Every structure is written in C-alpha cells, then in structure tokens.
Amino acid sequence: MSRFLSPKYAKLEAYTPGEQPRDKQYIKLNTNESPYPPSPQVLDALTRKDVEDLRLYSDPEGAALREKLAKLYGVEPGNVFLSNGSDDILNFAFMAFANDGAVFPGLTYSFYPVFADLHGVAYDTVPLKEDFSVDVDGMKGTGKFTVLANPNAPTGLALPLENVEEIIASNPDQVVVIDEAYVDFGAESAASLVDKYENLLVVMTYSKSRSMAGARLGFGLASRPIIQDLEKIKYSTNPYNVNRLTLKLGEAAVDSDEYFRENARKIMDTREKTAAALKELGFTMPDSKTNFLFVKREGLDGGVLYQKLKDRGVLIRHFSDPRIAQYNRVTIGTPEEMAAFLEGVKEIMKEEGLA
Numbered sequence: 144m145s146r147f148l149s150p151k152y153a154k155l156e157a158y159t160p161g162e163q164p165r166d167k168q169y170i171k172l173n174t175n176e177s178p179y180p181p182s183p184q185v186l187d188a189l190t191r192k193d194v195e196d197l198r199l200y201s202d203p204e205g206a207a208l209r210e211k212l213a214k215l216y217g218v219e220p221g222n223v224f225l226s227n228g229s230d231d232i233l234n235f236a237f238m239a240f241a242n243d244g245a246v247f248p249g250l251t252y253s254f255y256p257v258f259a260d261l262h263g264v265a266y267d268t269v270p271l272k273e274d275f276s277v278d279v280d281g282m283k284g285t286g287k288f289t290v291l292a293n294p295n296a297p298t299g300l301a302l303p304l305e306n307v308e309e310i311i312a313s314n315p316d317q318v319v320v321i322d323e324a325y326v327d328f329g330a331e332s333a334a335s336l337v338d339k340y341e342n343l344l345v346v347m348t349y350s351k352s353r354s355m356a357g358a359r360l361g362f363g364l365a366s367r368p369i370i371q372d373l374e375k376i377k378y379s380t381n382p383y384n385v386n387r388l389t390l391k392l393g394e395a396a397v398d399s400d401e402y403f404r405e406n407a408r409k410i411m412d413t414r415e416k417t418a419a420a421l422k423e424l425g426f427t428m429p430d431s432k433t434n435f436l437f438v439k440r441e442g443l444d445g446g447v448l449y450q451k452l453k454d455r456g457v458l459i460r461h462f463s464d465p466r467i468a469q470y471n472r473v474t475i476g477t478p479e480e481m482a483a484f485l486e487g488v489k490e491i492m493k494e495e496g497l498a
C-alpha cells in the first residue's frame with residue numbers, strides 16, 4: 144500500500160479471481176468458463192474495418208445490441224443496460240441502490256461483500272439451510288437492497304421462479320437483484336417478471352453460457368427508472384464501458400442464439416454424466432443447475448484433492464472458507480476433459496486408500 148491511498152480503502156479486501164496459471168497447460172475446470180468456442184457467426188463477425196474503426200468511440204448507448212437483447216427477452220430497449228461484464232452492473236447497483244444496506248445469502252458469489260465494502264454499504268447475510276438451499280423466508284421483506292444469485296454459486300442450486308417472485312414481491316421499496324450468471328444451464332429466469340415489478344433488476348452475462356468471458360459483456364433487464372439510474376452512474380464513471388468489438392460480437396451472438404443454447408444442453412448432459420460417475424465413487428453434491436458441480440467425498444480432504452489434481456494438470460476451485468473447505472467446485476468441461484478429471488480422481492482415491 145502506498146501512503147497515498149485514501150484511508151477509506153485501506154482495509155478493503157479485494158475479490159480474488161480464480162487462478163489463470165501460465166506455468167503449464169492445465170485442464171481448466173476452475174473458473175466456470177465454457178469449454179466450447181462462441182458460434183461461427185461470432186468467430187466471423189469482425190473485419191479489418193472494425194479494427195480500423197477502433198479510432199472511434201463505441202456507441203455509448205449500445206443501441207443495436209440493446210435492441211436485439213430486448214427482442215430476445217421480450218422487453219423494450221429502454222429496459223436493457225449493457226456493461227463491461229456483469230460485475231460492472233453489480234458494482235453500479237451497489238453504488239446506486241444500497242443506501243439502506245444490503246442483504247444476500249450467507250454463502251454466495253464472494254464479490255457481493257467486496258462491492259458492499261467498496262461502497263461503504265453495511266450488509267447482512269441470510270445463512271443457507273442445512274442442504275445448502277437459499278432460505279427463501281429469510282430473504283423476504285428485508286427492507287434492504289437484496290441480491291440473490293439464482294442459481295447460486297458455489298452451490299449450483301436454483302430456486303423455482305415462484306420463490307424468486309415471492310422475494311421480489313416482498314420487498315417493493317428496495318431493489319432486488321437476481322444475478323442469473325448461470326440461468327441458461329437449467330434454471331428459470333426472472334426476465335419475464337421485469338414488466339411486473341418496478342424493483343426488479345435481472346443481471347445476465349456473456350461469460351458463462353455464451354462462451355465470451357474474455358469479451359467482458361454483461362447486461363441488466365429492469366424497469367425504465369432503474370435503467371435510468373444505472374445510466375446516470377455509468378455516465379458519471381465510464382460512458383464507453385463496452386468497447387466496439389465486444390458490441391459487435393455481442394450482436395452476432397444474439398443472431399446465433401440457438402448455437403449457445405445447444406452448447407448449454409451439451410454441458411448439462413456432461414454435467415449429469417459426471418455427477419453420476421462421481422456419485423459412484425462416493426461423492427455427494429447438491430443438484431446443480433449450473434455449469435459446475437460442488438462436490439465432496441467423505442474421507443477425502445478437499446484441499447488434498449485440489450492439490451493432487453493440480454499436480455496432474457487438472458485445475459478445480461477450492462475455497463479456504465472453513466464451512467466449505469471439504470468441497471471443491473468443478474467446472475463442466477468437454478466429455479474428454481471430464482474423463483481426464485475422473486481418471487485423476489480415481490488415482491488419487493487409490494493413493495488415499497479409498498478405493
């Protein structure tokens with residue numbers, strides 16, 4: 144820390160992204176990226192002219208992409224907000240709407256408490272139930288800015304839309320954010336409720352199901368007044384928050400929407416097969432509606448499994464939080480990658496005297 148840093152940031156603990164190691168080629172099952180490339184339309188979307196045009200600013204309104212996304216989700220372009228990854232919207236939302244404090248589940252995306260701390264927002268957490276599901280009653284009527292990842296991370300569990308709606312409806316004087324980073328892997332989206340609830344902000348990303356984590360593109364769907372508030376924050380920080388190339392790629396992805404939905408189906412199929420194979424080996428896990436599994440094996444230390452797989456060139460995500468230190472989060476890759484992962488797990492179990 145330099146002696147110049149504002150005291151208000153001195154104690155801030157930043158978010159820790161998953162490892163992106165460069166020492167060797169890993170089978171990367173640690174950051175929930177897609178194992179599949181974006182659609183052929185996306186691959187062919189950029190021309191030399193587009194790169195030349197980088198001399199020009201991007202459209203700060205992102206009008207063309209907003210129109211396409213609005214059509215896709217059955218809302219008006221004025222109900223769509225574009226951002227530099229969905230973390231960008233979450234940041235703006237904590238900045239804009241959390242004046243009375245924030246509430247989120249006790250175990251969830253670990254960026255939420257960082258945003259709260261960054262903006263000096265006091266927050267409460269609602270502990271998960273014994274089975275790791277979100278405590279719906281605990282999330283209702285909080286009277287505070289409320290954030291729910293649905294499906295939740297790192298558990299992978301999703302709430303039915305009915306429960307999500309109860310949470311939104313119970314808190315009419317506060318914004319309720321539904322973070323749907325993983326919704327395309329088998330959960331129900333709250334996008335259909337945007338016209339019904341003035342206080343709802345649905346946040347989505349191109350990073351997971353749409354195979355475009357590196358493009359940094361997220362979007363929010365909400366009532367017009369909420370979008371206008373987000374725009375006010377954006378135009379006060381970084382009006383060109385989405386670059387020209389990413390806007391164009393984002394449009395091509397909507398034009399080839401069926402392609403990523405097919406990839407998501409493949410990933411769900413691989414997920415179910417991987418879950419079944421792990422269960423045969425004695426692993427337990429919540430029922431995932433995401434592109435990852437949150438797994439544990441009695442008698443096999445979570446940290447040991449993580450390290451030994453890493454030694455074999457397979458990277459998964461281990462969390463140091465003592466409540467979940469026996470678990471690992473495993474991103475679903477291609478069938479071949481999952482076969483290599485399972486092979487590694489079997490070898491390690493032998494070494495540990497478990498098979």
Ligand SMILES: *Cc1c(COP(=O)(O)O)cnc(C)c1O
Nearest residue numbers: 228229230252292324348350361
């Ligand atoms: C990955 C993820 C995000 C954000 O991803 P971006 O790459 O910033 O769009 C947001 N919320 C959850 C729960 C995530 O897992």
